[in-house]
Amino acid sequence: MLAEPHRRVKRRPFELVSEKLIEALICVCGFSAIIFVFSIFFFVLREGAPFLSRLQMGEFLFSTEWFPTSQTQPKFGVGALVVGTLSVTILAMIIAVPFGLGAAVFVSEFCAGKAKETLKVVIELLAAIPSVVWGFIGLTVMSPIVINTFHVPIGINMFNGAILLALMSVPIMVSIGEDALKAVPDSYREAALALGATKWQLVYRVLLPAAKNGLLAAVLLGVGRAIGETMAVLMATGHSVRIPKTIFDPVRTLTATIAAELGETSKGSDHYQVLFLIGVLLFTITFVVNLSADLVIKGIRKK
Amino acid sequence: MLTFVRGKNGDDTELISNLDPMRETKKIEIENLRLAYGGKEVIHGISFDVRANEIFGIIGPAQSGKTSLLRCINRTIEFTAGAKVQGMIKVDGQDVSRMKNVYELRRQVGMVAPLPVGLPLSIYDNVAFAPRAAGMRNKHHLDALVEKCLRQAALWDEVTDRLDSLGTRLSGGQQQRLTIARALSHQPEILCLDEFSIAIDPVTTMRIEDVLKELRKEMTIILVTNLVQQARRLADRTMFLWNGEIIELDSNEVMFSDNPRNRKTYEYVNGIFG
Ligand SMILES: Nc1ncnc2c1ncn2[C@@H]1O[C@H](COP(=O)(O)OP(=O)(O)OP(=O)(O)O)[C@@H](O)[C@H]1O
Ligand SMILES: [Mg+2]
Secondary structure (H helix, E strand, C coil): CCCCCCCCCCCCHHHHHHHHHHHHHHHHHHHHHHHHHHHHHHHHHHHHHHHHCCCCHHHHHHCCCEECCCCCCCEECCHHHHHHHHHHHHHHHHHHHHHHHHHHHHHHHHCCHHHHHHHHHHHHHHHHCCHHHHHHHHHHHHHHHHHHHHCCCCCCCHHHHHHHHHHHHHHHHHHHHHHHHHCCCHHHHHHHHHCCCCHHHHHHHHHHHHCHHHHHHHHHHHHHHHHHCCHHHHHHCECCCCCCCCCCCCECCHHHHHHHHHHHCCCCCHHHHHHHHHHHHHHHHHHHHHHHHHHHHHHHHHC | CEEEEECCCCCCEEEEECCCHHHHCEEEEEEEEEEEECCEEEEEEEEEEEECCCEEEEECCCCCCHHHHHHHHCCHHHHCCCEEEEEEEEECCEEHHHCCCHHHHHHHEEEECCCCCCCCCEHHHHHHHHHHHCCCCCHHHHHHHHHHHHHHCCCHHHHHHHCCCEHHHCCHHHHHHHHHHHHHHCCCCEEEEECCCCCCCHHHHHHHHHHHHHHCCCCEEEEECCCHHHHHHHCCEEEEEECCEEEEEEEHHHHCCCCCCCHHHHHHHCCCCC
16 A cells, blocks of 8 residues: 555654653743742731731731721721722622623624624723723712712712722623633534524523633632722722721722831831731632632532 | 226226325425525525425535535524525425524424534433423423433433433434434424434434434424435435535435436446545
């Protein structure tokens, strides 16, 4: 069958070495991510660690008394700050998740050609607005709107901050969510439509289940963005330490506290160290959020 | 075709049709169908009818337009950007391009693609997908329907105890049978099978072929196949499509005889070319 004698192509030793080198390089890249995360955690913890021994955990986490600069009796209770961060984040997500995922579905499934391109560009623009500009918008634009529409005394409050956070996390959700939907093979779409499904049935019976991991990742990135956001919430939530009773109460978040106070503390003071512990706490919160989301996904997968 | 047969008494004659009147009704009428993908015409004005409750075989070499033809019938061709259909396709006398409820049309036509596309759902949900989309909610009815379809597709025995596991975890041949079950799940009037047996072993293929012969009482079947012998075994009439044109359409007796009307048919059927 073969006219010429079959000659096997030999690999040159150089190729083998370069193969190994590339493998090692990729390995380093992968592990460096882990190293970075751990070293950041380590350095933040190191700054706050000395105070840990003098800290009453219960009081730190649950007390709402935050008087770090008191001369006579400083109090370091971050309860209200945790509630502030969580409440503004949750409210933001209640607004952003339906919008973000809805927009992702719309862009990926119901939109084509020029309209699609335009929408994507606009959404990317939205993602590129610096957070201080968002804060500015909250202060000058949103605040009077909130006061006038809801007839509340203060316009910079939890609701205002949550709207801004929602607007900031929607673009991430849309672009990651759209990627997740795009990754669903077209053959699924054809098969479902050929079975007489409507567009909407296709979306919620096939595409959403098929893309659920990616969509959850999109939501998580949005949550991460909202929890970690500092500048906008510092400017737009009112920055007052208290447990909010309505969504129109001003609140203060963990991140805004660090940003506002770290510059005024002297290095090594109690206040300084507590602020770093707040950083550790933030770290822990995002870690828990990610972990539980992972577990949820695993649970869904097992079914 | 009319035949005179001897009456009971032997002396008088009765005039009857030797073809069942049902069989004469036209299920699908296609007139001067042209299809182009982005300006390149691949089906060049073909016309034919498919009768109700017949098995209609379509054979032809690769690229002759068989799959494209099927996709025109249930209008899934519309998913392909740049595909342009001209001419007339009627199902039950209704022009499909004018049908407002395209979902109803697609439920009327069961489609089995050559490569199985299991939806990323459980086996049960795969089969229950179309009935649910059509609004069926009753659990008992769904259970019964799912079982019936899986039995018809010769898959029930293999999956009874794992209806909840993912359909995409089945073997290739099982997935193909799952798509057959799914195509039957919306109780179509027309069943289009596009090379359904390429991933299925011969024994199971035979079982499904038997099912098809049964199903023919309930529905019209269009069978696209690369296996000439399969068309010969199953079909009532067979059409030989070649480069988007009909070379011959005849009853199987003529098509697979030693002298079909077109020389090319003889050569293709007997593997002399193509
Ligand atoms: N989505 C598409 N876009 C462009 N051209 C296409 C597309 N699908 C099919 N064609 C072209 O249409 C022609 C007919 O293809 P079709 O798939 O209908 O052939 P077929 O008879 O089913 O072939 P096979 O036996 O290989 O399945 C081919 O020339 C093919 O290249
Ligand atoms: Mg084909």
